[in-house]
Amino acid sequence: MKLIKLYVENYRALKNCLVDISDDLTVVIGKNNTGKTSLAGILSKFLGGASFVYDDLNLAAKKSLYAEVIGESVSEVLPPSMSLTLVIRYTDEDTLKNIRSLLLDLDENNHEVGIRFTRFISLERLESCRDDFRAYCSGLEPGCTSELFEKFMSQNHDKYYKTEVVPIYCHDGKFDLKRTGTPLKADDISRVIRFEYIDALRGVSNKESSSTLGDRISNYYSMFKGSSLVEASKNLLGTLLEMDSQLSDVYSELFENLSKAMQQFGSYEDAGAHPEVVSCLSEQDLLANNTTVRYRSGEYDLPESHSGLGYMNIMSIIMDIIAKSEKMKHDSDGSVGNVGVTASLL
Structure with a gap:
């Protein structure tokens, strides 16, 4: 089984980002502040269990949320949410027992399934957020400003934003937002996706006494x-x-x-x-x-x-990649579970 595409929406520097995944190795190269770290970050948040913060939300999504909160009334349209969609392709040689919770059709010619992770605020919680923020601003000058809303949400975003993971219909590398299944459990995901995050910010040293x-x-x-x-x-x-x-x-x-x-x-x-x-x-x-x-x-x-620190850093990362890749292969039951490793070179 292979991860063939991933799609990111409204996470930090990435408003809409589609990445095609190669069979063996995918390398993301770009200038500073173009979203490389954001791509690694959203994988770490949704797949690695790292905690979300309010600043993870894309700037445009933040503005939309603020407009809803300070408006006269909450509209029926939800503010933009953060999401990660994975498109996965399997073959006839793969067992289906681990992806049965992802199968949304019986088309024997379709060998793709998808998982959609969403960090969102519901209409009910949006109403609560609106009321709580107005109470928070009461008596403060100059009132309910965007700066004050940033502070409020930084302290309270977990109260309003929740994470949901659902299977999503995929075909020919594309997914259909109108065709999703019931929410997935952690075990459903772990049977399909294996993820490790390797950070390049590590304490390497080229002192003669170090090892x-x-x-x-x-x-x-x-x-x-x-x-x-x-x-x-x-x-x-x-x-x-x-x-x-x-x-x-x-x-x-x-x-x-x-x-x-x-x-x-x-x-x-x-x-x-x-x-x-x-x-x-x-x-x-x-x-x-x-x-x-x-x-x-x-x-x-x-x-x-x-060796220079940069070279030692790369060697250290390579060792970690090999170790964690082999561990995931060993821990796999040999069925559908796929190995995925993300290395963030900062």
């Missing part, structure tokens, strides 16, 4: 040591046990005087105990604190700190 990429390796191992790295992790553990034995022999000689002093003055001898300094290597600690990435250059190995 930024080594930390990513440790995280990768922690994530998969019980699944795809089972055999390799057993080999690592076996090697560490052998090293523990060898190091303990070395420690016995190295710290012989210390052990004798502990036995003599610690009352261990009377109890028949013999304190020893032994090795107890942990694979997680070993990877986190004693692993780094080096670069082969001819006959020499260069440390990761020789």
Whole structure:
């Protein structure tokens, strides 16, 4: 199953935005303030569970809402809402059990389904918002201004705006707003969409003492040591046990005087105990604190700190993408669930 299109309405810099999704990788490139971060942001809000704020609403939608609130009466037309529509294509090889809640027709030739996420204010809540704002402005000068409405909504938007997710009819890459189904539950969505958000704003460092990429390796191992790295992790553990034995022999000689002093003055001898300094290597600690990435250059190995921060940032993101992609593939039951990863390069 593949996500083939996504459509965004009224989210931050994006008033109406249609994105065609490639089979393997979709890269969004553009100048500053053209909506790249907004595109990643709305996916994070609707699919990743991040919290909405009033400033997520597009400026034009904000103006429309304010006009409704300060008007003589609320019209029957709702102010513009934020929405994300996903068009998904499946094949005959995909099982239908995970998308049965999305199927709105019985046309065997139609292999597309859709999910529409909407953040909206109902007429009833719009009436409440109107009354509450007027009470909020009462006695204040210069009255119910747009600036005061911004402050009011920033504090209270969750009271009036709610999120709804419904299946929507799709065909030939297009969707029909008049053909939607009953609201979906979280389980209906998680069986179809798998999402991870990777932020480029991370604490990379090129100090000589740092091991930024080594930390990513440790995280990768922690994530998969019980699944795809089972055999390799057993080999690592076996090697560490052998090293523990060898190091303990070395420690016995190295710290012989210390052990004798502990036995003599610690009352261990009377109890028949013999304190020893032994090795107890942990694979997680070993990877986190004693692993780094080096670069082969001819006959020499260069440390990761020789790379610029920008390059290290990219390498760090690549490691996260690989780790989270493999995790989603492993967690999938092999049926319809599709893997989706968004990387925001800021």
